[in-house]
Amino acid sequence: xxxxxxxxxxxxxxxxxxxxxxxxxxxxxxxxxxxxxxxxxxxxxxxxxxxxxxxxxxxxxxxxxxxxxxxxxxxxxxxxxxxxxxxxxxxxxxxxxxxxxxxxxxxxxxxxxxxxxxxxxxxxxxxxxxxxxxxxxxxxxxxxxxxxxxxxxxxxxxxxxxxxxxxxxxxxxxxxxxxxxxxxxxxxxxxxxxxxxxxxxxxxxxxxxxxxxxxxxxxxxxxxxxxxxxxxxxxxxxxxxxxxxxxxxxxxxxxxxxxxxxxxxxxxxxxxxxxxxxxxxxxxxxxxxxxxxxxxxxxxxxxxxxxxxxxxxxxxxxxx
Amino acid sequence: xxxxxxxxxxxxxxxxxxxxxxxxxxxxxxxxxxxxxxxxxxxxxxxxxxxxxxxxxxxxxxxxxxxxxxxxxxxxxxxxxxxxxxxxxxxxxxxxxxxxxxxxxxxxxxxxxxxxxxxxxxxxxxxxxxxxxxxxxxxxxxxxxxxxxxxxxxxxxxxxxxxxxxxxxxxxxxxxxxxxxxxxxxxxxxxxxxxxxxxxxxxxxxxxxxxxxxxxxxxxxxxxxxxxxxxxxxxxxxxxxxxxxxxxxxxxxxxxxxxxxxxxxxxxxxxxxxxxxxxxxxxxx
Numbered sequence: 001x002x003x004x005x006x007x008x009x010x011x012x013x014x015x016x017x018x019x020x021x022x023x024x025x026x027x028x029x030x031x032x033x034x035x036x037x038x039x040x041x042x043x044x045x046x047x048x049x050x051x052x053x054x055x056x057x058x059x060x061x062x063x064x065x066x067x068x069x070x071x072x073x074x075x076x077x078x079x080x081x082x083x084x085x086x087x088x089x090x091x092x093x094x095x096x097x098x099x100x101x102x103x104x105x106x107x108x109x110x111x112x113x114x115x116x117x118x119x120x121x122x123x124x125x126x127x128x129x130x131x132x133x134x135x136x137x138x139x140x141x142x143x144x145x146x147x148x149x150x151x152x153x154x155x156x157x158x159x160x161x162x163x164x165x166x167x168x169x170x171x172x173x174x175x176x177x178x179x180x181x182x183x184x185x186x187x188x189x190x191x192x193x194x195x196x197x198x199x200x201x202x203x204x205x206x207x208x209x210x211x212x213x214x215x216x217x218x219x220x221x222x223x224x225x226x227x228x229x230x231x232x233x234x235x236x237x238x239x240x241x242x243x244x245x246x247x248x249x250x251x252x253x254x255x256x257x258x259x260x261x262x263x264x265x266x267x268x269x270x271x272x273x274x275x276x277x278x279x280x281x282x283x284x285x286x287x288x289x290x291x292x293x294x295x296x297x298x299x300x301x302x303x304x305x306x307x308x309x310x311x312x313x314x315x316x317x318x319x320x
Numbered sequence: 321x322x323x324x325x326x327x328x329x330x331x332x333x334x335x336x337x338x339x340x341x342x343x344x345x346x347x348x349x350x351x352x353x354x355x356x357x358x359x360x361x362x363x364x365x366x367x368x369x370x371x372x373x374x375x376x377x378x379x380x381x382x383x384x385x386x387x388x389x390x391x392x393x394x395x396x397x398x399x400x401x402x403x404x405x406x407x408x409x410x411x412x413x414x415x416x417x418x419x420x421x422x423x424x425x426x427x428x429x430x431x432x433x434x435x436x437x438x439x440x441x442x443x444x445x446x447x448x449x450x451x452x453x454x455x456x457x458x459x460x461x462x463x464x465x466x467x468x469x470x471x472x473x474x475x476x477x478x479x480x481x482x483x484x485x486x487x488x489x490x491x492x493x494x495x496x497x498x499x500x501x502x503x504x505x506x507x508x509x510x511x512x513x514x515x516x517x518x519x520x521x522x523x524x525x526x527x528x529x530x531x532x533x534x535x536x537x538x539x540x541x542x543x544x545x546x547x548x549x550x551x552x553x554x555x556x557x558x559x560x561x562x563x564x565x566x567x568x569x570x571x572x573x574x575x576x577x578x579x580x581x582x583x584x585x586x587x588x589x590x591x592x593x594x595x596x597x598x599x600x601x602x603x604x605x
Contacts, residue, residue, distance in 0.1 A: 284462075
């Protein structure tokens with residue numbers, strides 16, 4: 001990263017100048033993902049029309065040509081590429097091979113369950129991580145915390161999910177085994193998804209606290225008579241959480257990947273299930289739309305982090 | 321020849337004694353056991369992992385069946401032992417191939433003209449934007465499910481991480497004084513790569529790869545849990561967990577032990593990787 005001196009022209013001006021290259025980078029990432037999607041859809045062996053009609057189809061050649069013309073598959077590849085990008089910009093990813101519905105409709109219908117799952121998972125992960133990091137303040141507690149974190153990070157979600165089901169659904173009957181709507185059906189899947197993320201976050205925040213508490217400004221705050229809780233609330237936790245914020249994109253990404261496994265494990269609807277069905281059926285338009293969606297999510301999270309950073313760290317507000 | 325550092329010269333004279341922590345020794349022992357199980361499963365168990373016995377369906381752990389039996393009466397311990405081979409080969413094969421590919425891409429990018437380097441790095445950055453599981457899923461969507469395709473998928477997913485590290489190290493070495501000297505002495509490009517660039521790349525890569533093996537094993541068993549890898553009778557940890565799902569309420573041992581095996585493997589590689597990281601830190605940074 002090159003540090004160029006930006007003349008002070010108010011906070012908004014600085015923010016825009018700081019964001020501009022980021023926005024450009026964001027466009028490049030999404031464009032890259034869309035291009036990859038297009039290449040995959042067109043270069044992978046297998047005629048889309050054949051896949052759409054199914055193997056046993058007896059549809060005549062004329063009808064096939066008609067379908068091909070309708071889909072624009074008879075135009076030059078460059079023209080198809082431009083038209084594909086145009087459609088993607090408008091949120092149109094074509095038709096699903098299998099479901100014969102627009103891809104956007106297929107994904108849109110399943111978006112909410114996954115957003116709920118991911119949202120609760122993040123909330124749980126942050127809560128658990130903060131509790132552990134703040135709680136583990138002596139040698140023994142630290143050693144235990146670091147061991148528990150290691151286990152949380154190293155356990156595959158499909159195993160922790162099964163263990164949680166065994167304990168809370170089959171032994172204690174606190175939560176439904178599978179299906180169900182409402183919040184009680186959401187708790188175990190969200191917890192499963194949250195645990196490895198909580199492990200990573202807790203590790204980062206714990207080390208952050210250790211580092212920050214040695215800083216001179218902490219001594220000065222203590223000298224002013226601030227207690228441990230006040231110190232945490234006003235100063236140290238904020239500083240310690242900075243490195244964790246940079247992990248946001250990684251965490252959201254791992255939520256998307258984890259959703260595929262957790263939704264399958266708990267029999268929940270959602271984007272993960274759509275993805276798995278599409279992969280099993282080679283429904284490439286759906287798969288590639290999800291790739292572009294993941295790229296957009298990644299890019300948006302990164303920009304939000306960029307905007308959030310100066311709010312958390314006052315040192316970044318001026319001069320930069 | 322590597323970067324000359326005074327602190328290392330001193331230490332080579334006095335031979336500092338390095339105390340290896342208990343955790344790292346344990347981790348090494350676990351990995352050694354797993355490799356032994358993968359190479360010679362018959363040393364650990366005489367039971368056939370595929371032999372079914374409906375009369376002994378879902379019997380709990382006992383002296384005869386250490387980890388109990390599954391729905392078809394197959395010995396779970398034997399299946400866990402025989403499963404080590406596939407899981408480790410996901411981890412090690414994928415990581416090894418990924419490393420070789422990454423060294424080629426990374427070194428080429430680091431030594432290439434600025435424009436080529438920029439384009440390659442942009443592509444890697446886009447690839448790095450996606451979590452490994454998603455990349456692997458997309459590759460399987462293209463190639464179709466199966467054991468071989470699974471390994472290819474994990475490999476491709478792992479390449480960008482390593483390639484970026486190789487490229488960073490390559491650029492650092494290229495800008496160093498001794499490479500300038502080597503160029504001035506008229507050494508050939510290939511000789512510089514082999515004698516100066518590669519030795520510097522190996523250290524950081526080894527550390528990353530140790531942790532990467534664990535990630536690859538989790539990804540691999542996760543994909544086979546989803547039914548995208550090896551098919552049913554094969555003893556594979558992820559697949560066994562997927563089978564055990566239907567008898568969670570009645571036979572905990574079917575899914576507890578394979579999961580324990582995965583977790584133990586990943587903890588071992590992580591602990592060993594972190595230990596190596598600690599030791600190499602002085603050399604690589």
